[in-house]
Amino acid sequence: MGGAAPRRVTVVGGGGFIGTNLCRRLAADGVATRAFGRSRGFPDALEGIDWIQGTLSDRDAVSRAIDGADAVVHLVSTTTPASSNADMAADVAGNVLASIGLLEECVSAGVGKVVYLSSGGTVYGVPETVPIPEAAPTDPISSYGITRLAIEKYLGLFGRLHGLDSVTLRVANCYGPYQRLRGQQGVVAAFLERGLRGEPVELWGDGETVRDYVFVEDVVQAILLAIGHAGPEKVINVGSGEGRSLNDVVASLGDALGAPLEVVRREGRAVDVPRSVLDISLAERALGWTPETSWEEGLRRTVAWARKRQA
Amino acid sequence: MGGAAPRRVTVVGGGGFIGTNLCRRLAADGVATRAFGRSRGFPDALEGIDWIQGTLSDRDAVSRAIDGADAVVHLVSTTTPASSNADMAADVAGNVLASIGLLEECVSAGVGKVVYLSSGGTVYGVPETVPIPEAAPTDPISSYGITRLAIEKYLGLFGRLHGLDSVTLRVANCYGPYQRLRGQQGVVAAFLERGLRGEPVELWGDGETVRDYVFVEDVVQAILLAIGHAGPEKVINVGSGEGRSLNDVVASLGDALGAPLEVVRREGRAVDVPRSVLDISLAERALGWTPETSWEEGLRRTVAWARKRQA
Numbered sequence: 001m002g003g004a005a006p007r008r009v010t011v012v013g014g015g016g017f018i019g020t021n022l023c024r025r026l027a028a029d030g031v032a033t034r035a036f037g038r039s040r041g042f043p044d045a046l047e048g049i050d051w052i053q054g055t056l057s058d059r060d061a062v063s064r065a066i067d068g069a070d071a072v073v074h075l076v077s078t079t080t081p082a083s084s085n086a087d088m089a090a091d092v093a094g095n096v097l098a099s100i101g102l103l104e105e106c107v108s109a110g111v112g113k114v115v116y117l118s119s120g121g122t123v124y125g126v127p128e129t130v131p132i133p134e135a136a137p138t139d140p141i142s143s144y145g146i147t148r149l150a151i152e153k154y155l156g157l158f159g160r161l162h163g164l165d166s167v168t169l170r171v172a173n174c175y176g177p178y179q180r181l182r183g184q185q186g187v188v189a190a191f192l193e194r195g196l197r198g199e200p201v202e203l204w205g206d207g208e209t210v211r212d213y214v215f216v217e218d219v220v221q222a223i224l225l226a227i228g229h230a231g232p233e234k235v236i237n238v239g240s241g242e243g244r245s246l247n248d249v250v251a252s253l254g255d256a257l258g259a260p261l262e263v264v265r266r267e268g269r270a271v272d273v274p275r276s277v278l279d280i281s282l283a284e285r286a287l288g289w290t291p292e293t294s295w296e297e298g299l300r301r302t303v304a305w306a307r308k309r310q311a
Numbered sequence: 312m313g314g315a316a317p318r319r320v321t322v323v324g325g326g327g328f329i330g331t332n333l334c335r336r337l338a339a340d341g342v343a344t345r346a347f348g349r350s351r352g353f354p355d356a357l358e359g360i361d362w363i364q365g366t367l368s369d370r371d372a373v374s375r376a377i378d379g380a381d382a383v384v385h386l387v388s389t390t391t392p393a394s395s396n397a398d399m400a401a402d403v404a405g406n407v408l409a410s411i412g413l414l415e416e417c418v419s420a421g422v423g424k425v426v427y428l429s430s431g432g433t434v435y436g437v438p439e440t441v442p443i444p445e446a447a448p449t450d451p452i453s454s455y456g457i458t459r460l461a462i463e464k465y466l467g468l469f470g471r472l473h474g475l476d477s478v479t480l481r482v483a484n485c486y487g488p489y490q491r492l493r494g495q496q497g498v499v500a501a502f503l504e505r506g507l508r509g510e511p512v513e514l515w516g517d518g519e520t521v522r523d524y525v526f527v528e529d530v531v532q533a534i535l536l537a538i539g540h541a542g543p544e545k546v547i548n549v550g551s552g553e554g555r556s557l558n559d560v561v562a563s564l565g566d567a568l569g570a571p572l573e574v575v576r577r578e579g580r581a582v583d584v585p586r587s588v589l590d591i592s593l594a595e596r597a598l599g600w601t602p603e604t605s606w607e608e609g610l611r612r613t614v615a616w617a618r619k620r621q622a
Contacts, residue, residue, distance in 0.1 A: 085472060088411050088465070092403065096461075100399050137446070139467050146464040150407075153457040154399070156450050161396060 006070040006113070006227055008032040012056065012102065013075030014049075015040035017186075018117065018171075020178040021216045022073060022223055023049050029224075036065035037076070041180050056098035063105050071113040071227045072106055074099065077144070080185055081122055084144035095147040100154055107162045115226045116155055118148045120170035120237050120278045121211065130243070131212075131279035134170070134235050141273070152235060159234070167226040169219075172239030172278050176216030176298060177305035187246065188213065188299070191253050192306055195261045205268025207247035210275040212239040215298035218291040225287040233286035239278035240291050256299040317381040317424070317538055319343040323367065323413065324386030325360075326351035328497075329428065329482075331489040332527045333384060333534055334360050340535075347376035348387065352491050367409035374416050382424040382538045383417055385410065388455070391496055392433055395455035406458040411465055418473045426537045427466055428530075429459045431481035431548050431589045432522065441554070442523075442590035445481070445546050452584070463546060470545070478537040480530075483550030483589050487527030487609060488616035498557065499524065499610070502564050503617055506572045516579025518558035521586040523550040526609035529602040536598040544597035550589035551602050567610040 009026055013019045014035025020042055026033040027049055034050040054061025056076045066072050078094035079087075099116075106114055122145030123138050140146045158164040175188035182193060194201045222238045244252075254260035283289045293301075320337055324330045325346025331353055337344040338360055345361040365372025367387045377383050389405035390398075410427075417425055433456030434449050451457045469475040486499035493504060505512045533549045555563075565571035594600045604612075 085468075089408050092407055092411065092461075096403055096407070097400050100403065135448070138464075140464060141468065141471055143465075143468065146461055146468065149464065150403075150457055150461045153449075153451060153460065154454075157396075157452065157454065157457065160452055 006031060008034070008069045009071045009073065009227070010034045010036060010066045010069040011073045011075065012036050012062070012065065013077075015046070015051075016075060017041065017179040017183070018174060018216060018219060019075045020045050021176065022075075022220050025217075025220050025224070034065060034069065036062070042178055045178060056102060057094065059101050059105065062102055063109070066105055066109050066111060069109070069111055071115065072102075072111050073223055073227070074102060074114060074116045079144055079147075081142040081144040084142050084147065088143040091143045091147050096150045096154070099151045103154060103158045103164060107158065107164050112165060113227055114155065114164060114166040115223055116151060116166060116168045117223070118152055118168050118170045118235075119145060120172045120239055121273075121276055123149050123152070123170060124276070126273050127276060130275050131241060131277045132237070133279040134237055134282055156234060166234065167229050168235045169222055169226055169238045170235065170278070171219055172212035172214045172237075172276075174214055174216050174219050176302050179216070181306065187249060188253070188302065191250060191261065192302065195253055195257050196306060196310060200262035200264045201250060202264050202266055203246055203250070204266045207250070207265070208245045208274075210243040210245050210277065212242065212277045213244055213249070213295065214238060214240045214291055215293040215301075218293050221292070222283060222287060222289045225289050229287055231286050233282060236283050236286055237278040237280050238283055238289070239280050240295070241278060241280040242295070243275060243277035244295070252295060252299055253303075256296070256303045317342060319345070319380050320382045320384065320538070321345045321347060321377045321380040322384045322386065323347050323373070323376065324388075326357070326362075327386060328352065328490040328494075329485060329527060329530060330386045331356050332487065333386070333531050336528075336531045336535070345376060345380065347373070353489055356489060367413060368405065370412050370416065373413055374420070377413075377416055377420050377422060380420070380422055382426065383413075383422050384534055384538070385413060385425060385427045390455055390458075392453040392455040395453050395458065399454040402454045402458050407461045407465070410462045414465060414469045414475060418469065418475050423476060424538055425466065425475060425477040426534055427462060427477060427479045428534070429463055429479045429481045429546075430456060431483045431550055432584075432587055434460050434463070434481060435587070437584050438587060441586050442552060442588045443548070444590040445548055445593055467545060477545065478540050479546045480533055480537055480549045481546065481589070482530055483523035483525045483548075485525055485527050485530050487613050490527070492617065498560060499564070499613065502561060502572065503613065506564055506568050507617060507621060511573035511575045512561060513575050513577055514557055514561070515577045518561070518576070519556045519585075521554040521556050521588065523553065523588045524555055524560070524606065525549065525551045525602055526604040526612075529604050532603070533594060533598060533600045536600050540598055542597050544593060547594050547597055548589040548591050549594055549600070550591050551606070552589060552591040553606070554586060554588035555606070563606060563610055564614075567607070567614045
């Protein structure tokens with residue numbers, strides 16, 4: 001709430017899942033939008049939107065991308081939770097070091113606001129209480145979670161040292177249109193892809209791992225509110241506030257597809273966090289945000305999008 | 312408490328202030344001690360102690376240094392709070408990346424325990440409550456504090472992923488013998504050097520900035536207890552638990568020197584944290600540790616050491 005609407009926004013990581021949705025919404029709202037990233041998952045979806053190609057570690061490209069922007073949204077991750085543990089040094093270099101460079105460029109360019117998408121699913125580690133409030137302990141069980149947390153702290157530091165205003169959104173498991181169906185992350189997308197091909201989904205363990213799934217357009221709305229946010233809250237959870245097991249996801253996707261998904265159960269691999277659900281009350285108080293898309297509606301729209309892409 | 316006494320200890324950063332004190336104590340206790348570091352502040356004080364020269368970023372040297380060690384104590388910092396903000400990328404590379412390398416080498420070498428000295432004065436940022444418990448929010452106002460925190464999180468992660476046991480000690484402002492009098496850190500050492508030369512000390516602002524000063528031999532004792540610690544507590548404050556203003560430090564040092572220090576007051580620079588004092592009750596519960604050296608006694612011994620070095 002509060003704050004003038006931005007006229008020019010650069011979306012760093014604009015070619016990815018959330019970035020594609022965000023750029024489309026910004027453009028539809030009449031905001032001068034520039035997308036920056038390594039590649040575009042769905043180039044046709046970003047038609048007409050200014051695109052600069054580059055990696056987060058490329059200072060020159062970053063500088064060109066944010067030039068003239070009132071607000072910068074930072075969505076880049078060069079790792080996944082699994083890959084981050086396999087090469088922690090690369091995780092630190094590609095994310096923490098590169099993000100420090102981005103923030104330095106934002107200070108130089110006089111950017112008014114940075115919104116960073118952190119990870120509500122990894123920064124807390126194994127939660128002591130569920131739903132998890134922002135003040136909960138942060139003991140990540142992946143390098144990915146540690147590097148998100150470090151970037152959050154650098155955002156706070158740049159605010160203090162250089163007056164760079166920022167909001168960190170700790171986002172839960174996001175799903176929806178423009179998530180690559182054969183990508184590295186997102187069980188909804190992965191299961192949906194199997195379902196559309198008539199293939200069985202694989203479930204490790206008992207399928208009772210619980211996560212918080214939030215529809216991408218609700219996340220986009222939270223980002224827009226965060227860009228205009230002028231309050232003191234700097235780190236805010238964004239999720240549905242509701243927990244769903246993998247078994248639930250499979251059943252609900254079957255409903256949305258009109259036919260139950262076939263399941264192949266595998267011996268459980270070491271499950272990291274059994275249950276992760278975010279407390280989203282601060283987002284309502286600070287941003288006036290609540291998720292508006294029900295789980296069933298979100299899945300229905302995701303399935304409709306996927307079928308249309310297939311056709 | 313508990314845990315067998317280590318037979319072989321490598322002190323990474325063994326040539327520095329706390330490292331020199333720790334190595335001398337370990338050697339006196341009959342522990343096979345190896346010191347590793349960039350340089351030795353007081354080479355004669357480490358006579359007879361195995362010394363390997365190298366930086367934390369030099370994997371080969373680190374590997375040789377920890378070979379055969381039951382326990383590794385990690386005392387290295389390549390930055391100070393002030394220098395860290397001037398070059399954050401160097402801070403991340405020299406400390407976080409290099410420490411990940413050290414931990415990987417510790418896993419390979421089968422090291423049983425790592426004790427890491429983090430910074431009780433910087434990881435918490437501006438405290439909400441004083442004295443500061445370990446569970447307090449951690450919002451550093453220097454890159455130095457952020458990198459200490461990230462290293463702490465990697466220690467936790469290596470414990471989870473690889474079974475590498477560790478204890479982090481968040482140490483307050485440490486003072487005592489073998490702190491370089493013209494070094495970058497430590498107001499006690501800096502003021503003492505001025506006093507011994509008969510020169511005035513400079514105080515910025517009103518001198519009411521409060522810190523927690525702990526005598527180095529008490530910190531060494533906490534490290535020895537942490538090496539043998541088998542309990543679940545992984546992050547433990549180590550300080551005096553008492554706050555002293557800079558004005559107090561000047562007055563007490565004058566008493567210890569036998570003549571008041573002359574003070575030149577300067578216009579206050581932006582003071583970062585007005586008051587930082589650690590809650591040390593967990594150290595007593597978890598390690599059976601309390602500081603045993605009074606402030607007056609610690610200063611007296613520091614002054615005696617400095618006079619002897621001068622003679």
